[in-house]
Amino acid sequence: MAQLISTKPYMLRAMHEWCVDNNLTPHLVVAVNSRTRVPMAYVKDGEIVLNINYGATRDLHMDNESVVFSARFGGVSQNIYVPMDAVRGIFARENGQGMFFELEEPAVDVEQGTDGKLTSGEDISSEDASKNPSKNKNNKKPTLTIVK
Numbered sequence: 162m163a164q165l166i167s168t169k170p171y172m173l174r175a176m177h178e179w180c181v182d183n184n185l186t187p188h189l190v191v192a193v194n195s196r197t198r199v200p201m202a203y204v205k206d207g208e209i210v211l212n213i214n215y216g217a218t219r220d221l222h223m224d225n226e227s228v229v230f231s232a233r234f235g236g237v238s239q240n241i242y243v244p245m246d247a248v249r250g251i252f253a254r255e256n257g258q259g260m261f262f263e264l265e266e267p268a269v270d271v272e273q274g275t276d277g278k279l280t281s282g283e284d285i286s287s288e289d290a291s292k293n294p295s296k297n298k299n300n301k302k303p304t305l306t307i308v309k
Contacts, residue, residue, distance in 0.1 A: 166225055167225070167245070167265070169245055169248065169262055169265075170223065170224065170225045170226075170245055172260055172262075173189075173223060173228070173245075173248060173251055173260075174223050176251045176252075176259055176260050177213065177223065177251060180214075180251075180253045181214070181215065183253075185253035185254070185255050185256065186212060186214045186217075186253060186254040186255060187212075187213050187214055187251055187252070187253060187254075188210050188211065188212055188213065188251065188252055188253075188254050188259075189210070189211045189213045189228065189243065189248060189250075189251050190208060190210055190248070190249040190250040190251070190252070190261070191208060191209050191210075191211060191243050191247050191248060191249060192207060192208055192247050192248075192249050192264055193207055193208065193209055193247070194244075194247050196242075196244045196247065197242065197243055197244065197247050198240065198241060198242035198243075199211070199239075199241055199242075199243070200234045200239050202234075202235075203234060208249065211232070211241065211243075212232070212254075213228070213230065213251075217232055218230040218231065218232050219231040219232070219238075225245065226244065226245055227242060227243060227244050227245055228241075228242075228243040228245070228248065229241065229242050229243075245265075246264070246265040247264075248262060249261060249262060249264060250262055
Protein backbone atom coordinates (compact mmCIF):
# COMPACT_ATOMS: atom_id res chain seq x y z
CA MET A 162 0.00 0.00 0.00
CA ALA A 163 1.31 3.44 -0.92
CA GLN A 164 2.07 5.90 1.86
CA LEU A 165 -0.78 8.34 2.50
CA ILE A 166 -0.35 12.06 1.96
CA SER A 167 -0.28 14.10 5.15
CA THR A 168 -3.53 15.82 6.17
CA LYS A 169 -1.60 18.95 7.23
CA PRO A 170 -1.67 20.80 3.85
CA TYR A 171 -5.39 20.10 3.47
CA MET A 172 -6.17 21.40 6.97
CA LEU A 173 -3.96 24.43 6.33
CA ARG A 174 -5.82 25.33 3.14
CA ALA A 175 -9.19 24.75 4.84
CA MET A 176 -8.32 27.03 7.81
CA HIS A 177 -7.03 29.68 5.41
CA GLU A 178 -10.29 29.56 3.46
CA TRP A 179 -12.35 29.67 6.68
CA CYS A 180 -10.47 32.78 7.85
CA VAL A 181 -10.92 34.55 4.52
CA ASP A 182 -14.63 33.62 4.33
CA ASN A 183 -15.17 35.10 7.80
CA ASN A 184 -13.20 38.30 7.10
CA LEU A 185 -10.46 37.25 9.51
CA THR A 186 -6.71 37.61 8.96
CA PRO A 187 -4.94 34.23 8.65
CA HIS A 188 -1.45 34.05 10.15
CA LEU A 189 1.02 31.23 9.63
CA VAL A 190 3.38 30.17 12.43
CA VAL A 191 6.64 28.84 10.96
CA ALA A 192 9.59 27.11 12.61
CA VAL A 193 12.53 28.45 10.64
CA ASN A 194 14.96 25.81 9.38
CA SER A 195 17.63 25.59 6.68
CA ARG A 196 15.04 25.02 3.94
CA THR A 197 12.79 27.94 4.96
CA ARG A 198 13.20 31.18 2.99
CA VAL A 199 11.96 34.10 5.09
CA PRO A 200 13.49 37.48 6.07
CA MET A 201 15.73 36.52 8.97
CA ALA A 202 15.49 39.97 10.54
CA TYR A 203 11.91 39.11 11.54
CA VAL A 204 12.66 35.69 13.05
CA LYS A 205 12.32 35.51 16.83
CA ASP A 206 13.27 32.44 18.88
CA GLY A 207 13.53 30.36 15.70
CA GLU A 208 9.98 31.21 14.60
CA ILE A 209 8.26 33.73 12.39
CA VAL A 210 4.58 34.62 12.13
CA LEU A 211 3.46 35.52 8.61
CA ASN A 212 0.26 37.28 7.55
CA ILE A 213 -1.04 35.14 4.68
CA ASN A 214 -4.16 37.15 3.90
CA TYR A 215 -4.61 37.74 0.16
CA GLY A 216 -4.23 41.51 0.74
CA ALA A 217 -0.81 41.03 2.38
CA THR A 218 0.58 38.54 -0.12
CA ARG A 219 1.10 38.24 -3.83
CA ASP A 220 0.84 34.98 -5.78
CA LEU A 221 0.00 32.92 -2.67
CA HIS A 222 0.25 29.20 -3.48
CA MET A 223 -0.29 26.40 -0.95
CA ASP A 224 0.29 22.86 -2.18
CA ASN A 225 1.10 19.58 -0.43
CA GLU A 226 4.82 20.41 -0.25
CA SER A 227 5.06 24.12 0.63
CA VAL A 228 3.57 27.58 1.02
CA VAL A 229 5.01 30.10 -1.46
CA PHE A 230 4.26 33.80 -1.92
CA SER A 231 5.72 37.29 -2.14
CA ALA A 232 5.21 39.89 0.59
CA ARG A 233 6.60 43.24 1.65
CA PHE A 234 8.77 43.48 4.74
CA GLY A 235 9.86 46.99 5.65
CA GLY A 236 8.70 48.14 2.21
CA VAL A 237 10.89 45.62 0.39
CA SER A 238 9.29 42.77 -1.58
CA GLN A 239 10.57 39.33 -0.56
CA ASN A 240 9.90 35.86 -1.96
CA ILE A 241 8.82 33.50 0.82
CA TYR A 242 9.18 29.71 0.78
CA VAL A 243 7.92 27.60 3.68
CA PRO A 244 8.20 23.81 3.40
CA MET A 245 5.15 22.07 4.84
CA ASP A 246 7.26 20.34 7.51
CA ALA A 247 8.16 23.79 8.95
CA VAL A 248 4.53 24.91 9.42
CA ARG A 249 3.65 24.93 13.12
CA GLY A 250 0.15 26.33 12.78
CA ILE A 251 -2.38 28.72 11.31
CA PHE A 252 -4.68 31.02 13.25
CA ALA A 253 -6.95 34.04 12.87
CA ARG A 254 -5.35 37.20 14.28
CA GLU A 255 -8.66 38.63 15.48
CA ASN A 256 -9.79 35.75 17.70
CA GLY A 257 -6.83 33.31 17.90
CA GLN A 258 -8.85 30.39 16.54
CA GLY A 259 -6.84 28.01 14.45
CA MET A 260 -4.92 24.78 14.27
CA PHE A 261 -1.45 23.90 15.46
CA PHE A 262 0.58 20.94 14.32
CA GLU A 263 3.44 18.83 15.62
CA LEU A 264 6.62 19.51 13.72
CA GLU A 265 7.58 16.80 11.28
CA GLU A 266 11.08 15.67 10.50
CA PRO A 267 12.08 17.06 7.08
CA ALA A 268 12.59 14.52 4.36
CA VAL A 269 16.25 13.53 4.14
CA ASP A 270 17.81 12.71 0.79
CA VAL A 271 19.18 9.19 0.76
CA GLU A 272 22.19 8.36 -1.43
CA GLN A 273 24.14 5.21 -2.07
CA GLY A 274 27.73 5.49 -0.86
CA THR A 275 30.81 4.06 -2.55
CA ASP A 276 30.68 1.02 -0.23
CA GLY A 277 27.15 0.19 -1.45
CA LYS A 278 25.49 1.22 1.82
CA LEU A 279 22.70 3.77 1.94
CA THR A 280 23.66 7.04 3.60
CA SER A 281 21.68 10.12 4.47
CA GLY A 282 22.39 13.73 5.33
CA GLU A 283 21.77 12.97 8.99
CA ASP A 284 23.89 10.38 10.81
CA ILE A 285 21.84 9.92 13.99
CA SER A 286 20.05 6.64 14.55
CA SER A 287 17.02 6.25 16.80
CA GLU A 288 19.25 4.38 19.27
CA ASP A 289 21.70 7.31 19.37
CA ALA A 290 18.82 9.76 19.80
CA SER A 291 17.51 7.92 22.86
CA LYS A 292 21.00 7.93 24.43
CA ASN A 293 21.55 11.64 23.77
CA PRO A 294 18.24 13.54 24.13
CA SER A 295 19.87 16.85 23.17
CA LYS A 296 20.26 15.48 19.63
CA ASN A 297 16.66 14.25 19.48
CA LYS A 298 14.61 16.96 17.78
CA ASN A 299 11.29 15.44 18.87
CA ASN A 300 11.86 16.21 22.57
CA LYS A 301 10.61 19.77 22.19
CA LYS A 302 6.82 19.96 22.26
CA PRO A 303 5.01 22.66 20.26
CA THR A 304 3.90 25.63 22.32
CA LEU A 305 1.18 28.17 21.74
CA THR A 306 2.31 31.79 21.76
CA ILE A 307 -0.19 34.62 21.87
CA VAL A 308 0.58 37.10 19.09
CA LYS A 309 -0.99 40.54 19.23
